[in-house]
Amino acid sequence: MKLSLTPNLFLFLSVLTAVGCAVSIAEPIGTPLYTQGDNGFHTYRIPALAVTKQGTVLAFCEGRKTSGGDSGDIAIVLRRSGDNGDTWGEQQVVWDDPGNTSGNPCVVVDRDTGVIWLLMTWNRGDDHEKDIIALRSKDTRRVFVSHSEDDGQTWSPATEITSEVKQENWTWYATGPGSGIQLQQGPHKGRLVIPCDHIEAKTNHYYSHVIYSNDHGNTWRLGGRTPNHQVNECEVVELADGRLMLNMRNYDRDKKYRQVAFSEDGGMTWKDQAFDTELIEPLCQASITRHHWPAGDAPGAIAFSNPASKDQRVNMTVRASFDEGRSWSASTVLHTGPSAYSSLAVLPDGQLACLYEAGEKHPYESIVFARIPLPTPFLPSLPEGRSWDLVWQDEFDGEAIDEGKWEVIGDSPRRDGFWVKEDAFLDGEGNLVLRTKKDGDRYTSGAVRTRSKYESAYGYWEARCEFPVQPGHWPAFWLMPPKGIGSLEQAGQDGTEIDIMEKPWREDKIQHALHWNGYGEHHKSEGKIADIPGVSQGWHTFGLWWTPEEYVFYVDGKEAWRTAAGGVCRVPVYIKLTEEIGDWGGDIAEAALPDTFRVDYVRVYQEKPAPDKDGPEALPLVDLSGDTARQVVIAAGTETVYQGHPTTVLLPDGKTMFAVWCIEHGGLAGPMAKSIDGGLTWTRIDDRMPEGFKTHRNCPSIYRMEGPDGVEWLWVFSACTGEKGGPPYMPRILSEDGGDSWREMEPLGDKFNCVMTFSSVLRLKNGTYLGMYHRRSGPENKLLEVVQTISPDGGLTWSDPVVVATVPDKMPCEPFVFRFPDGNELCCLMRENTHKGRSLMMFSNDEAQSWSTPVDTPWGLSGDRHMGVYAPDGRLVIAFRDRAPDSPTSGHFVAWVGTYDDIRNGRPGQYRIKLLHSHVGSDCGYPGVELLPDGTIVATTYIKYREGKAKHSVVSTRFTLEEIDRILNDAPDVKHSGRGGSH
Secondary structure (H helix, E strand, C coil), rough: CCCCCCCCHHHHHHHHCCCCCCCCCCCCEEEEEEEECCCCCCCEEEEEEEEEHHHHHEEEEEEECCCCCCCEEEEEEEEECCCCCCCCCEEEEEEECCEEEEEEEEEEEEECCCCCCEEEEEEECCCCHHHHHHCCCCCEEEEEEEECCCCCCCCCEEEHHHHHHHCEEEEEEEECCCCCCEECCCCCCCCCCEEEEEEECCCCCCEEEEECCCCCCCCCCEEECCCCCCEEEEEEEECCCCCCCEEEEECCCCCCCEEEECCCCCCCCCEEEEEEEECCCCCCCEEEEEEEECCCCCCCCCEEECCCCCCCCCEEEEEEEECCCCCCCCEEEEEEEEEEEEEEECCCCEEEEEEECCCCCCCCEEEEEEEEEECCCCCCCCCCCCCCEEEEECCCCCCCCCCCCEEEEEEEEECCEEEEHHHHCCCCCCCCCEEEEEEEEEECCCCCECCCCCCCEEEEEEEECCCCCCCCCEEEEEECCCCCCCCCCCCCCCCCEEEEECCEEEEEEEEEEEEEEECCCEEEEEEEEEEECCCCEEEEEEEECCCCCCEEEEEEEEEEEECHHCCCCHHHCHHHHHHCCCCHHHCHHCCCEEEEEEEEEEEEECCCCCCCCCCCCCCCCECCCCHHHHEEEEEECCCCCEEHHHHHHHCCCCCCCCEEEEEEECCCCCCCEEEECCCCCCCCHHHCHHHHHHEEECCEEEEEECCCCCEEEEEEEEEEEEECCCCCCEEEEEEECCCCCCEECCCCHHHCCCCCCEEEEECCCCCEEEEEEEEEHHHHHHEEEEEEECCCCCCCCCCCCCEECCCCCCCCEEEEECCCCCCCCEEEEECCCCCCCCEEEECCCCCCCCCCEEEEECCHHHHHEEEECCCCCCCCCEEEEECCCCCCCCCEEEEECHHHHHHHHHCCCCCCCCCCCCCCCCCEEEEEEEEECCEEEEEEEEEEECCCCCCCCCEEEEEEEHHHHHHHHHCHHHCCCCCCCCC
């Protein structure tokens, strides 16, 4: 067999794919790496391909020693290439348990560390899948992991992780096979995700699921499973919008299509499971990988490979999607003959690599490595400088016309013939055929339309067509409004017939035309006849770019006519593809029939909206800092007294509040005030404090927790005692009677060495409390890290602190943790203490047992010591000291308003509020934020809020979101696009 792929063949495949021709490959393209009978192995199966951080290509598979079956004595083997697959090293064994089955390789490369992780399964060699599923086996299916730190030259002993990733009621289990991914964006950036599948005992139901690692492969956890069964072997790809798409082998034998499901939380849950009817399959594994990410106006690309057939394992095809998996607009066939499992990867030079099973008589004769360019798609070449979303298409590659998209018009007289249903069909080669024939004493032809199935306005509409060659035909690609072509008064704006292409001549010319004002006496039209050499032969594309201002018509990517005749239609239209009989093109009686009008595809694009901006110009700003009527002074500064660093707590009655703070910046505690009217007036209660409270230092923080007996307790924690930064750490006082009296408790001690005490305390679902704070770390204690601890008894005792966030170049600190509205996810915002970038955020889906890798917040949330509440309408209000890059309110006390989804998806939010103006730079913040029953939000801070000699005061600002919304709606001049108003 000739298995080398020459540069000319690369070009040949790309050109054929670009023009839509079928490529027939009699022998597999590529280099056979594993061949039946080599190296003492009976058969090689189940390929898995990866490219390391250093660019080494790793080609794994199962080496089956005694037979080609799925059980028995099976090892995992590997070959390596350091030159993009030009040459290969000798076969090496990665894992072998003699006599038993070691298989299902699924490989992922950690791009941060360079470590390669290989997930695998094991079972006894004499246990078969059906027996494991039926609980008749001698052992069960187990999960193992191995890794390499030297580019795949050597591998660690396989370590079992079954208990961590397999539920007790699961029988069968498979990793991959193929490859996993490392998430590249969003709150879970850096997570390793491995696709898997399983069967639940006594159900015979296959489900797909994922496992993941948040700590670079050191530990593995079970992620989410698909909502529906009848799916198993799968691979996963990360989409540009942050979602994950799981592409799965389908076991519904009545529907031979791949299934997909989507995750918005890094693989913890899956939803929207559906068939992808463009991806046909014969019930077989497939591979999917991202080739490149979107950049500017250029779309990203995702590649997919499988045996593209509904009947048998043949026709290994690589497809490409340029709209994030919504459609597959290009393909290349690697082998038309027997072929089965495959694995894709992207080589350092940008070419795709496919490792796939192929042979001449059956698919398992060899495993072949092929390099191919990414298949070339059609994308609108004009208008230039635009970015498009493919919103509707039909590639006509099914077995029958898709009645969900098209109505086949039948038994209808039209011009000199009749439209009949039997003359519209698919040819099995990816084309719609509209046939013209003689039927007795009449002539018939085919027509289809999308009326009531797809109707839209504006955008870029295109079809690729091949015309009939005999006389008497009138093929057309046109758009029609459902209610006709409008009225006299609207001049076509309420309905225009738009003929993108009609060809009623045999000569090399076509016509573009517009018709409006009905078809009666007031009918009007305008058109353009385009002479195009060669248009009567071969395939050609015909397009329309339709905007509210004009129409632009294209032939083969070149502009042919530009007009605004008829006032430009502004109502939705449907698509018509028709073949008619008319004497403009000659006498049909002279035609040799049947003859056909063929259509390769129809595609509709809409222009992508401009991406959301995120920066000073993205968020409106409302300035309340000069509205003294909203301000309440809790503790006024004087020329000698600096009131600093407050926190607040609101009791369940909705009106009793406590505020606690220190004297001087990070100084000694002692002051406390109480309000019984929701913060409108305050009374100092310093005399109720235990004497030792005056020795507590740095940012005292007050929290309400429920004690073991169900009684509400109030706690005040501070950072240290006595000298600044010295032990004992985390001193505390406790009130067991709603704040009427307080007593000192034993400090938490040396394990709780901190810069500041708890900046956030949150009750978990199991009734325990999560406390988060930050401390110094690293050489000479010059770094910062965020830690957490758990109290099982309402704050009396706390577990040993555990580090949950370290970002050396960001210095994370002052964590604030809150829940997603549905209660199932935690978000933690953190100050970025270098003040060179944005704040940080991380997420937990397992009640703080693990956290995602910290990533940047949206610009508008960049600041120090976040604290927030949910408003009655579900929006979040988060207050902090503004430190956003290039912010005109940097250093002042602000609040961000938006939704949890805005944060989760990195969106800018809705607006920001300047609450108070700092007259001494950026010395303010450390807020308390409380929500009163009437929707009033009370945001408290320490700040030099007015000019003069007086030092910092503890001050609150009061507002409701309804008031702010009204200000924005009624007085649009306050929308400063990031530029602050006067104070």
